[in-house]
Amino acid sequence: MKDTTGTILAVVSAVLVATALVLVFLWAPLEMTMKEVQRIFYFHVAVDWVGFLAFFVTLVSSILYLRTAARKWDIVALSSVEIGALFLTLGAMTGSLWARPVWNTWWTWDARLTTVAITWLVYLAYLMLRGAIDDPQRQARFSAVYGIVSFVTVPLTFASVFFLRTIHPALFAASTAAQGRMQFDTGLGSAKMGMTLTFCVIAFTVVYVTLLRMRIKLERTADRVARLQQELVG
Amino acid sequence: MIQVHNLVKSFGPTTALRGVNLSVPEGQFVTLVGPNGAGKTTLLRILATLSRPTQGTVKIGGHDLSQGAAEARRKIGLVSHQTLLYGDLSAEENLRFYGRMYDVADLDARITQVLEMVGLAHRRRDPVRTFSRGMQQRLAIARAVLHRPSLMLLDEPYTGLDQDAAARLEAVMSSVGTEGRTVVMTTHDLERGLAVADRVVILVKGRVAFEAQRSALDGPAFIAAYRQYTQ
Amino acid sequence: MTYLRKIAAIIAKDIAAELRTREMLSSMGVFSILVIIVFNFALELTERQIIETTVPGALWVTIIFAGMLGLNRSLAVELDKGCLDGLLLTPVDRSAIFFGKAFGNALFMLIVEVILVPLFVVFFNVPLVQPWVIVIVVLGTLGFAGVGTLLSSMAVNTRAREVMLPILLFPVAMPMLIAAVKATSGAMMGFPVSDWQQWLSLLIVFDVILITVSVMVFDYVVEE
Numbered sequence: 001m002k003d004t005t006g007t008i009l010a011v012v013s014a015v016l017v018a019t020a021l022v023l024v025f026l027w028a029p030l031e032m033t034m035k036e037v038q039r040i041f042y043f044h045v046a047v048d049w050v051g052f053l054a055f056f057v058t059l060v061s062s063i064l065y066l067r068t069a070a071r072k073w074d075i076v077a078l079s080s081v082e083i084g085a086l087f088l089t090l091g092a093m094t095g096s097l098w099a100r101p102v103w104n105t106w107w108t109w110d111a112r113l114t115t116v117a118i119t120w121l122v123y124l125a126y127l128m129l130r131g132a133i134d135d136p137q138r139q140a141r142f143s144a145v146y147g148i149v150s151f152v153t154v155p156l157t158f159a160s161v162f163f164l165r166t167i168h169p170a171l172f173a174a175s176t177a178a179q180g181r182m183q184f185d186t187g188l189g190s191a192k193m194g195m196t197l198t199f200c201v202i203a204f205t206v207v208y209v210t211l212l213r214m215r216i217k218l219e220r221t222a223d224r225v226a227r228l229q230q231e232l233v234g
Numbered sequence: 235m236i237q238v239h240n241l242v243k244s245f246g247p248t249t250a251l252r253g254v255n256l257s258v259p260e261g262q263f264v265t266l267v268g269p270n271g272a273g274k275t276t277l278l279r280i281l282a283t284l285s286r287p288t289q290g291t292v293k294i295g296g297h298d299l300s301q302g303a304a305e306a307r308r309k310i311g312l313v314s315h316q317t318l319l320y321g322d323l324s325a326e327e328n329l330r331f332y333g334r335m336y337d338v339a340d341l342d343a344r345i346t347q348v349l350e351m352v353g354l355a356h357r358r359r360d361p362v363r364t365f366s367r368g369m370q371q372r373l374a375i376a377r378a379v380l381h382r383p384s385l386m387l388l389d390e391p392y393t394g395l396d397q398d399a400a401a402r403l404e405a406v407m408s409s410v411g412t413e414g415r416t417v418v419m420t421t422h423d424l425e426r427g428l429a430v431a432d433r434v435v436i437l438v439k440g441r442v443a444f445e446a447q448r449s450a451l452d453g454p455a456f457i458a459a460y461r462q463y464t465q
Numbered sequence: 466m467t468y469l470r471k472i473a474a475i476i477a478k479d480i481a482a483e484l485r486t487r488e489m490l491s492s493m494g495v496f497s498i499l500v501i502i503v504f505n506f507a508l509e510l511t512e513r514q515i516i517e518t519t520v521p522g523a524l525w526v527t528i529i530f531a532g533m534l535g536l537n538r539s540l541a542v543e544l545d546k547g548c549l550d551g552l553l554l555t556p557v558d559r560s561a562i563f564f565g566k567a568f569g570n571a572l573f574m575l576i577v578e579v580i581l582v583p584l585f586v587v588f589f590n591v592p593l594v595q596p597w598v599i600v601i602v603v604l605g606t607l608g609f610a611g612v613g614t615l616l617s618s619m620a621v622n623t624r625a626r627e628v629m630l631p632i633l634l635f636p637v638a639m640p641m642l643i644a645a646v647k648a649t650s651g652a653m654m655g656f657p658v659s660d661w662q663q664w665l666s667l668l669i670v671f672d673v674i675l676i677t678v679s680v681m682v683f684d685y686v687v688e689e
Contacts, residue, residue, distance in 0.1 A: 066685050121636040128632055132623035136246025137689075142619045145682045149612065149637060152678050153671075156640035160667055226247040284550055285689035307556040316547030318554075322482040334474045335555035361485065377551075 006217070009210040016203035020046075020196075028196040040098045046200040048091035048116065050208045054084025055119060055151060057212075058126075062147035065140060071223070074140035077147055078130065079215035083208060085123040092116055111161040118157045122150040235260045235385060235416040236281065241290035243276055243440075250276040252440035253290070260384070263417045265427035268437035269464050274420040277437065278389050281418065282312045294385060308336065311378035314389040317370045318377065321363035325354055325373055328362060329380055336381035348376040352406050368399030375406055388419040392426065404430070428456050436463050471557050475565025476572065479539065483573070489538045493531045493577045500527045501581075501588055510589065520591050521649040525605070525642055527581060532574045532609055533630055536617040539570050544621055553687060563614065563683040567676070571610035578602055597652035601668065605645035608672035609638055615679040618686050637675075644668040 024042045031038035057080040065073035095113065096106045107113065126146055133139040236258040243251040250273045258264055268274050279285040280292060283303040292299045297306040312318075319328050326345060333341040349355040352372040362370060371391065378386065391407075392400050407430070421427040428434060428448060434456060436444040443463040451459075483489055504523045510516045543549040543566075552562055582602065586593050613634055620629035644667040651661030658665070 066682070118636045118639050125632045125636060128625075129619070129623065129629065132625045132629055134624075138622065141685055142622075145619065145685055146616075146633060148682060149615065149675070149678055152674055153637045153640055156667070156671055156674070157643075160640040160643040160664075223247070230247045230249075279689070282554060284553055304556040304558070307554060310554065312550075312554055314547065314550070316550070318547050318551035320478070320482055320542075320548055321546060322485040323478070327478075327481060331474065331478045332551070332555065335471065335552070335557050337556075 003217070006210070006213060009206070009213065013203070013207045013210045016199075016206050020200045020203040023196045023199055027192065029190075029192050031193075034102050037098060037101045040094050042197055042200045043204075044091060044094040044098055045197060046204040047087050047094060049201055050204050051084050051088035051091050051116070052119065052154075053205065054080045054087060054208065054212075055122075055154065058084065058147045059151040062144035062151075065144045066148075071140070074144065075216050075219045075223075076212075077143060079212050079219060081123050081126050081147075082215060083211045085120065085127070086211075087204075087208065088116060088120050088123065092120065109161070111158055114161040115154060115158040119154055122154070126150070235262075235295060236418070237291075237293040238277075238281075239291045241277070241280065241292060242288050243273070243280060243285070244288045250440055251280075251287075254437075254440070254442055256435070256442065258416060258418065260416050261414050263430060263432045264419070265431035265434045266418060266420045266437060267422070267424060267427055267434065267460065268420075268443075271439075272437040273440045274437055275389055278312075278314075278387050278418065278420060281385075282310055282387050283307055284312075308381065309384045310387065311381070311383035311385070312387045312389070313371075313374050313378045313391050315391075315393045317362075317374045319362045319370060319373060322361055324359050324361055325349065325365075325376075326358040328373070329377060332377050333380055338381050344380060348380055351379075351409060352376045353402070366399075367394050368396070368402060371395060371399070371403060372406055375403075384415055386415050386417045386419075388417065388421075390420055390422065392421060392423055400426075424457055424460060425453055428453060436460060438463055468558065468561055471561045472565045472568065475552075475562065476569040479542075479566075479569040480572070482542070489535055489573060490576060492538070493534050493573070494580060496534055497527050497531045497577060497581045498584065500530060501584060505588065516589050516591065517654065518650070520585060520589050520593075521646045521653060524582070524585055524593070524649065525646050528574070528578060528602070528606070529609065529638065529642065531577055531581070532570075532606070532613065533634065535573050535577070536570055536610070536613045536634075537621070537627055537630055539566065539573070540614075540617045540621040541626075549618075549687065559684045559687060560680050562687075563680050566618075567611045567614040567679070570614050571607050574606045574610055575603065578606065591653060592655070593649075593653055595652060597658070598649055601645055601648045601652060601665065604665075604668045604672055605641055608641045608668070608675055611672070611676040612637055612679050615683055615686065618683070641668060641671045641675075644671065 020042070024039050028039065028042065030036070058077045061073040061076040061080065064070075065077060092113075095116075099108070100106055126143060129146055130139050130143050133142060236256065238254055238256040241251050241254040241256075242249065254273075254277060266274055266277070276285065280287055280299075281294065283294075283299055283306060286300075294306040295309045297303070299306055320331070323331070326349075329345045329348065330341065333345065338344055345358075346355065349358055352375055354369060354373055354376065357365065357369070362373065365373065375391075388407075391403060395403060404426070419427065419430070428451070431448050433447050434445065434451065435442055436459065444459055446456075446459075501523075504510075504527070508515075508519055508523070510519060540549075543552070553559075582593050582598070585591060613630075616633045616637070617630050620626060620633055623629045644664045648661050648664035648668060651664065
């Protein structure tokens with residue numbers, strides 16, 4: 001069975017990511033303090049962004065599931081959590097790789113990192129919850145409920161830790177050298193950084209959509225197998 | 235009293251009820267039988283508003299359950315094989331609590347009345363966990379009739395009872411049942427089930443396989459029909 | 466009976482049942498004392514300054530763990546003998562059932578805290594018995610019990626019952642924990658409210674949002 005859309009998406013993703021790599025390593029400006037290490041920031045932000053986007057997708061499909069009781073929304077929610085968890089893990093790893101040379105530590109409990117950690121734990125809890133329930137309807141319902149309740153607390157977690165000092169670099173600074181801000185040699189440098197970043201975010205979002213689609217198809221196939229099994233037996 | 239139309243209930247890939255149609259007029263006593271897995275408990279739970287249909291409509295006392303089951307709940311009393319009683323509270327406290335939840339008028343008098351009906355007035359202050367299984371089942375019936383429901387649902391009420399306790403239960407049910415109620419009872423005990431019913435229904439693999447008025451059927455014929463449809 | 470009186474009746478029922486056995490309160494209480502002792506040895510609480518910075522955190526960790534014991538037990542009681550079904554059979558609004566259980570759970574936690582907080586004062590010599598600290602403890606308990614009741618009614622229906630509740634609840638309760646610890650610290654040290662009032666606001670916001678969301682989705686947890 002040919003899957004044209006899937007193939008197209010996969011190809012597009014590959015092209016976008018390849019282009020992103022080129023942009024990041026060859027075109028983007030050199031940051032003055034952190035030098036080459038800073039380049040990982042492009043991937044880090046893009047991947048983290050997708051990690052949180054996935055959560056939002058889960059929130060929306062959870063709400064839709066509760067309103068319609070349609071299995072397809074449950075499939076979307078589940079798939080998004082799995083892929084979101086993957087991206088968030090990558091985000092944390094790239095963050096650590098960046099942090100070590102720059103801050104001299106692998107991890108710190110500032111606002112954003114803490115929120116990432118909590119979100120990751122929520123994803124894990126979501127998957128464990130699903131794993132502990134046999135009845136498919138209940139599994140879907142409970143996951144949807146948890147998806148909604150836990151999403152609400154993520155911004156609250158961010159707010160709570162935000163009130164503490166953060167050593168996380170601020171994103172957009174063209175000029176002054178405040179502690180932890182990124183600096184580029186000219187104004188054009190900042191613009192190039194902005195464009196590279198946007199491109200990376202788009203590229204990884206497309207990757208997310210590709211993977212999401214694949215995961216959804218996988219789950220749908222599993223459903224069909226289960227249904228066929230039931231019909232054969234009963 | 236009850237109108238079930240094309241009721242379908244699925245749990246993921248498994249379908250427990252595959253289009254059940256059932257109409258029960260007021261005051262009728264229906265005994266529902268069928269092999270394990272036929273969907274009897276599922277059907278009863280949907281009638282009790284504890285579970286929602288995947289497809290189809292259910293009306294109880296004129297109330298469509300999908301439109302808001304609260305009013306229908308006032309008319310329903312359920313006795314299941316779980317007692318639904320708080321073990322640490324006394325019989326009286328259990329009844330008082332449920333009475334409050336159902337807004338039962340003249341609650342004190344009614345509690346005394348139902349306790350006497352089930353023969354447990356002498357144990358009203360004792361914690362329910364000190365009761366025998368038979369006594370707990372009788373108290374469960376008291377709880378179920380406390381709010382004077384017009385529909386009684388009984389899910390295998392004789393389970394776990396010895397002969398003596400079962401006979402007691404039967405006596406209680408008939409004294410309680412004569413108040414013009416509609417009753418739907420599921421059971422594995424074919425003879426007893428037939429004896430008390432106005433009508434019998436056999437449920438097999440989520441569908442109504444057979445039904446008849448009790449007047450048209452005797453014991454052996456019923457058992458034969460059961461064997462035939464559950465092959 | 467009005468809506469509020471039904472909630473009160475559910476709470477009264479839980480209190481009556483608990484008074485018979487005192488199982489939940491005693492296990493929560495004993496557990497709390499043990500945790501205090503463990504903290505005393507696990508953390509080197511020798512210097513005054515260390516004590517002052519650590520105690521608010523230790524207090525809230527104890528409250529949260531003891532609270533989870535209570536939550537697990539409270540919902541397990543309803544599942545036993547199918548009592549939750551019994552409640553769902555009645556025409557009582559599902560939200561009333563939620564509030565009844567949630568406030569009941571909060572009440573039990575508060576009873577344990579009435580003993581716990583003075584114990585902290587005694588063992589660590591910190592000025593915890595102050596009006597603002599009490600306010601913070603009450604607010605934190607309400608939020609925790611609220612979302613905890615929702616999550617425990619799910620957890621209790623899963624295979625890994627006891628373990629599932631902490632897994633679900635900890636990430637969600639994190640903002641409340643952070644805010645409560647910070648606010649308690651500020652209040653305990655006697656700093657003016659303006660210094661730490663953002664933590665108090667956060668706590669209130671957490672309570673309002675999470676309890677509202679919990680009530681709204683509770684229906685979906687209990688309906689089949």
